[in-house]
Amino acid sequence: MTTLGILGGGQLARMLVLAGAPLGLRFAVFDPAADACAGQLSSLQVGAFDDAAALAAFAAQVDAITFDFENVPAASAQQLAAQLPVLPRPDALAVAQDRLSEKTLFRALGIPVPEFAAIDDRAGLDAALARIGTPCVLKTRRFGYDGKGQFRIKTLADADAAWDALGAQAAKVGLIVEAFVPFEREVSVVAVRGRDGEFRAWPLTENWHVDGVLSASLAPARVDAGLQAAAQAHARAIAERVDYVGVFALELFVRDGQLLANEMAPRVHNSGHWTIEGAETSQFENHVRAVLGLPLGSTAMRGHACMLNWLGAMPDAAAFLAVPGGHWHDYGKQSREGRKVGHATLRADTSQALEKALVEAGMALQRTAQVEPVIARLREG
Template sequence: MTIRGSESPRMSRRHRVGILGGGQLARMMALAGLPLGLQFKVLDPATDACAGECTPLVNAAFDDAAALQALAGEVDVVTFDFENVPADSARALASKVPVYPAPDALAVAQDRLSEKTLFRELGIPVPAFAAIDSREGLERALDEVGVPCILKTRRLGYDGKGQFRIRSRADADAAWEALGAQAPRVGLILEAFVPFDGEVSVVAVRGRDGEFRAWPLTANWHVDGVLSASLAPAPVPARVQETALGYARLLAEKLGYVGVFALELFRRGDQLLANEMAPRVHNSGHWTIEGAETSQFENHLRAVLGLPLGSTAMRGHACMLNWIGEMPDAAAVLGEAGGHWHDYGKEPRDGRKVGHATFRADSAPALADALESAGASLGRSGQVDPVVAVLRG
């Protein structure tokens, strides 16, 4: 176990936060917490975890008992920036120090079958689904769910990983060849394909005292399973917004959730179908840093520390653009009024989230103008055109 970074001046114990996972979400949590007078310690197995540039970093495996024991003795509360942190590690920590969100909530969100089953129990609509444990089971599930459909790992999948789209029964062999070997380790689930009109997410927060707040519904666009752009507020009728927030509240209260989470939904007309829950601050909520009265990162910290939650009201209109693989030219963003730049300090790599930009404006037309201009300068008109089309109505 090694530690990188110098210790900050000692403060009251209530101000010390441990984070399992040292990626960009932990980094942005730490940046949001510094004005609150908070100290952080991050645990991550990667020596180059980008949160280490702004907070002490403990290099250790997530199941390193000695490292977890040491972390528990140095902080007042533990949270995480990565949903695939072992739930058993979170439970081990919870016997020594408060852990939020609770390990049981983390465990539910780590398993797509448990997650979908919970949605159904709460009356939240979901696509048809079935658990798979064998090649024969896949055939039975195809009869039950129908095609087209998507075969997914139950665990350890994110950003489109661990998925195979089945367009016809002829694809079944290829799907099993791609994912079947993982069935004993992470389990498989078959989900009906949803011909949706759009994808939206609720980013919400629940405090230790049960107070619940949510940011306006966010519209999302994905490329190859990875988030490309997010727009808030989503241009949907008020009843759709109310339904989505109601589903999020049901989940938070059922799980006794504390902290920020995201509920991802498919929108088909005015109907919403739940896709999955992320038990952490979320990529589709990055726009809140500049676009809301209180960011998702600050409110997550307020929640896990038992502090009053901040306002989730918007500041006009906002759009977040993800940078994948490598960073573009910052000048094209910073040259626009309301343009904001976030570099995660990561080495460029294909498929890797390395940064994002947020554009904020007082009106939808002004935001559309800024996006069009920046998109043209960056050579990324294809990324902004769908958002601009929505903003122009």
């Protein structure tokens, strides 16, 4: 029986295990935390991601390795790749770990991006602000996610505060300034590429964030066919350039009817959770298929879907499950402020039925503010 190893034992690894079990696969998870939630469903080896001996012992137990998050040290990924298949490939992972490398790749492929500049010191920040202007965002080049490692510079008067907040990271992980985009919508395309180069993508998803953390996703996004095609073409170009294998997400802004690339995530993605119930093959199953060289499944939608993230603590499952088309996902985590502890998906055959279900769910859970922007989008037609 094939055993797939996963570096990282969070909810993404947990859902990979759930998707791969019906395929007759075994899973082993490597994570620094003894209470990693994927360990509730698979074997768990506790260790640091830079512990070469522990990683080698883990690799000896599995047939291939993948990731549930992107910040595994590059040296560790390369070490493992010398022993067995590691997918996505370490070189592809390295590009997505560095915002500067990522933006440079996008630009080289002709994918529109906001203006950006690498920052090495305070003088570099001042020069970038003079060229790019404000508002803009100062970010760490590495290790930022869910809005972390960022400082929004609204005017030049904010430069000192921005440098005080992040300047020490310039020598450690590097900094980048990006022009602030007054976007109309945030969207993402989740795609998969197999070992043989086969490429598939799910329909474009619209996303709503609160304080930098995903709150809700709607699929398919209410955009024209041209943007759908452009987003998938961008994703394909990236995957082919870096010889990517597995699922990844490309996050984009819509402004003036055009797409601007924000960033990519080299793994299964929060904005693709709706695919579990809302697509013929979920992102999790297709990721497992891709990294093990199995044929990819259809990415066609099953009607319309909305995913709602649960942060901090789980709401009332019974109240939500009384809503038609409701599906519940509890990650088995301890409650903690701001922590992703679960999600739920509403699926319906029509947009009208999805709107009705969202109204019911918002009222049942007393979360009308979370569902209101999605309902408003559905009512636009």
